[in-house]
Amino acid sequence: MLRVEDITHSYKSGNEWTSVLHKINFTVKAGEMVALLGSSGSGKSTLLNLMAGLMKPTEGHIYIADKDIVKMGENKLAEFRRKNIGFIFQAYELITSLTVRENVELPLVFQSVSPRVRKAKALALLEQVGIPDKADLFPSQLSGGQQQRVSIARSLITEPSVIFADEPTGNLDSKTEEEIIGILLNLNRTMKTTFIVVTHEYSVAEQMQRIFTLKDGFLVTEPPAPAEAVHKEPAEEINLHKAPEAEPAPEAEADTGINTETNTDIETGAEQTAAAEEQTAAGAEEHEAAADEKQPAKESGVPEAADAEPEEGGKP
Numbered sequence: 001m002l003r004v005e006d007i008t009h010s011y012k013s014g015n016e017w018t019s020v021l022h023k024i025n026f027t028v029k030a031g032e033m034v035a036l037l038g039s040s041g042s043g044k045s046t047l048l049n050l051m052a053g054l055m056k057p058t059e060g061h062i063y064i065a066d067k068d069i070v071k072m073g074e075n076k077l078a079e080f081r082r083k084n085i086g087f088i089f090q091a092y093e094l095i096t097s098l099t100v101r102e103n104v105e106l107p108l109v110f111q112s113v114s115p116r117v118r119k120a121k122a123l124a125l126l127e128q129v130g131i132p133d134k135a136d137l138f139p140s141q142l143s144g145g146q147q148q149r150v151s152i153a154r155s156l157i158t159e160p161s162v163i164f165a166d167e168p169t170g171n172l173d174s175k176t177e178e179e180i181i182g183i184l185l186n187l188n189r190t191m192k193t194t195f196i197v198v199t200h201e202y203s204v205a206e207q208m209q210r211i212f213t214l215k216d217g218f219l220v221t222e223p224p225a226p227a228e229a230v231h232k233e234p235a236e237e238i239n240l241h242k243a244p245e246a247e248p249a250p251e252a253e254a255d256t257g258i259n260t261e262t263n264t265d266i267e268t269g270a271e272q273t274a275a276a277e278e279q280t281a282a283g284a285e286e287h288e289a290a291a292d293e294k295q296p297a298k299e300s301g302v303p304e305a306a307d308a309e310p311e312e313g314g315k316p
């Protein structure tokens, strides 16, 4: 479902280029949950942002559902991201002027989904992440852990086939961290969504099926073959809009250029904000009226889903 091939990335500062990722290769199967582990500055976020199509690598290829996102033009990539990719940020990135439910609905605002359906899906997801009673509150009225639950629900609403999470528990205490990781593990099991989770904590990483370790921009561990993407023990059943059974509905409709934006910065690393900005702008407007009540605004980031196939591979 995800194949990273000879990815190399350099950032430019002034006249100098600094190489931060060196020939990274690995493959993730559909439905796997893998950790990207490494110390600060090892290149985790850079790699994650590249895989999520938030920026372009200096060299190499990244295939998601057999499409090379590195080669995609901006519009097509933006559309592809919305359909196939979800993103969870360390700092949640919720829009403060929208209610919890509106935040979760936001990605669907870009997909001509009726308000009634959007609302129903958002409420089902809020239930799924354990905060059905918070739907009408604003993000500022929630704890950090609750805000991250909202952000998880938002990343799921488009039913993406792969979700990238950059230190999703980085701002949380250890108990809340456990709860959030528990939710992600459970979603992976029940919905078969592929997860790539960046963390610098081994205790978090070891709960996932495989660990990729980055050190100074090199992939230093060869992850065990993904032959049997073993899902540990199933936990409680959760229902959603999507039948858990079915593998994430694969569609190769990735090539339906429609949208705009995407960033192609090789030198800056515009990262997450890009995605966030996109989804936000439009959605925010649309919800403006509804949210007449309060607070300032901010951004959110959320993409979407597709699916695909397994593969193998990998080498440092």
Ligand SMILES: Nc1ncnc2c1ncn2[C@@H]1O[C@H](COP(=O)(O)OP(=O)(O)OP(=O)(O)O)[C@@H](O)[C@H]1O
Binding pocket: 011, 012, 013, 018, 020, 038, 039, 040, 041, 042, 043, 044, 045, 046, 047, 200, 267, 268, 269, 270
């Ligand atoms: N926009 C940028 N411009 C120049 N250098 C950058 C940029 N973003 C990251 N870097 C450099 O790239 C290297 C890898 O950074 P990255 O953010 O990917 O690390 P990380 O593993 O996510 O670290 P952390 O755990 O602290 O988040 C670092 O040396 C960092 O200074």
Ligand SMILES: [Mg+2]
Binding pocket: 044, 045, 046, 166
């Ligand atoms: Mg980082």
